[in-house]
Amino acid sequence: MEPTRELHGTISDLLDRVLDKGLIINADVIITLSGIPLIAVNLRAAIAGMETMLEYGVMTDWDEATRARERRIREERAAVGAQ
Amino acid sequence: MTDNEGTGRYVYCIAQVDEKLSLGRISLAGTEVYTIPTGGLCAIVHDCPAAPYSSDEEEIVHQWVVSHQAVVEAALKEFGTVLPMRFDTIIRDTDGVSAEDNVRRWLSDDSDVLRQKLERVRGKEEYGVQVFWDPTAITRLLSETNPEIAGIEEDIRSKSKGLAYMYRQRLEKLLKQEVETEVEKRFRDFHHRIKASVSEVRLERTKKEGDKQMMMNLSCLVPMEGVRPLADELEEIDHMDGFSVRFTGPWPPYSFVTWE
Numbered sequence: 001m002e003p004t005r006e007l008h009g010t011i012s013d014l015l016d017r018v019l020d021k022g023l024i025i026n027a028d029v030i031i032t033l034s035g036i037p038l039i040a041v042n043l044r045a046a047i048a049g050m051e052t053m054l055e056y057g058v059m060t061d062w063d064e065a066t067r068a069r070e071r072r073i074r075e076e077r078a079a080v081g082a083q
Numbered sequence: 084m085t086d087n088e089g090t091g092r093y094v095y096c097i098a099q100v101d102e103k104l105s106l107g108r109i110s111l112a113g114t115e116v117y118t119i120p121t122g123g124l125c126a127i128v129h130d131c132p133a134a135p136y137s138s139d140e141e142e143i144v145h146q147w148v149v150s151h152q153a154v155v156e157a158a159l160k161e162f163g164t165v166l167p168m169r170f171d172t173i174i175r176d177t178d179g180v181s182a183e184d185n186v187r188r189w190l191s192d193d194s195d196v197l198r199q200k201l202e203r204v205r206g207k208e209e210y211g212v213q214v215f216w217d218p219t220a221i222t223r224l225l226s227e228t229n230p231e232i233a234g235i236e237e238d239i240r241s242k243s244k245g246l247a248y249m250y251r252q253r254l255e256k257l258l259k260q261e262v263e264t265e266v267e268k269r270f271r272d273f274h275h276r277i278k279a280s281v282s283e284v285r286l287e288r289t290k291k292e293g294d295k296q297m298m299m300n301l302s303c304l305v306p307m308e309g310v311r312p313l314a315d316e317l318e319e320i321d322h323m324d325g326f327s328v329r330f331t332g333p334w335p336p337y338s339f340v341t342w343e
Binding site for chain 2: 001
């Protein structure tokens with residue numbers, strides 16, 4: 001099976017990576033404007049969608065752990081933003 | 084916080100190069116992209132105001148993201164291994180310190196951890212793997228192969244209307260359980276096989292994609308020229324009844340540079 005990078009079919013994969021992943025600067029070290037989710041809120045909502053596997057009980061623990069991690073990151077960001 | 088008077092540097096990625104170089108006018112604003120080097124590392128940047136790029140228009144955001152990616156790709160081609168930054172990472176000037184000096188200060192302050200991250204992804208690329216399952220096909224398959232289910236179906240045919248209804252309820256409950264067990268079993272099996280064929284694997288959040296049920300969303304870190312074992316495993320999974328695979332990449336290692 002060959003991987004694809006054809007732009008039309010993989011734009012959501014690209015958005016996932018560039019908007020939600022990638023290196024974030026450690027804000028203790030330097031002032032940065034990153035992490036302010038001003039862009040395309042609707043777009044993200046459309047992309048995120050439902051976690052269909054949850055109703056089947058798969059990956060519940062993992063999902064909860066991810067949520068907890070994201071909450072923590074958000075809180076850290078909020079704290080940085082308030083400085 | 085967003086002081087529009089100030090200046091900033093939009094950072095695309097980090098590379099291990101100690102030279103001031105231009106990559107041409109390829110920024111997401113159409114301006115010059117260049118390196119800010121210090122102590123063996125460099126940031127690949129363009130000059131911008133001290134305000135984030137922001138828009139409600141999907142098309143504009145798409146273009147920015149595609150441009151961001153194009154710059155990271157160009158840097159990858161030029162410098163080999165890079166650490167791709169998240170979109171809209173802008174370092175601005177502060178009291179008496181220029182944006183460029185703040186970039187240098189960040190590079191030298193975080194030098195150790197940036198080098199560690201570069202080592203982790205050196206010579207490797209990222210691939211996206213999404214496995215989907217077809218509930219109708221899996222349910223059909225199970226009702227054909229599971230003796231208990233076949234037995235209840237046999238019972239239903241010989242019962243009165245009222246009893247048949249109860250049996251049908253039981254059948255549906257059993258089928259749902261069996262489907263759940265089957266998909267969980269497959270999840271573990273696929274995850275195990277994929278993990279064994281790559282350098283690193285990350286479980287990502289599953290998402291809705293049309294009518295298809297995504298059971299697994301993975302980011303895989305794979306040595307360059309070493310994608311064959313993964314591709315072979317995915318080929319097998321893709322050929323299994325009721326399962327299909329989406330395989331994208333190679334990507335810069337966006338999923339393997341975040342803070343753990």
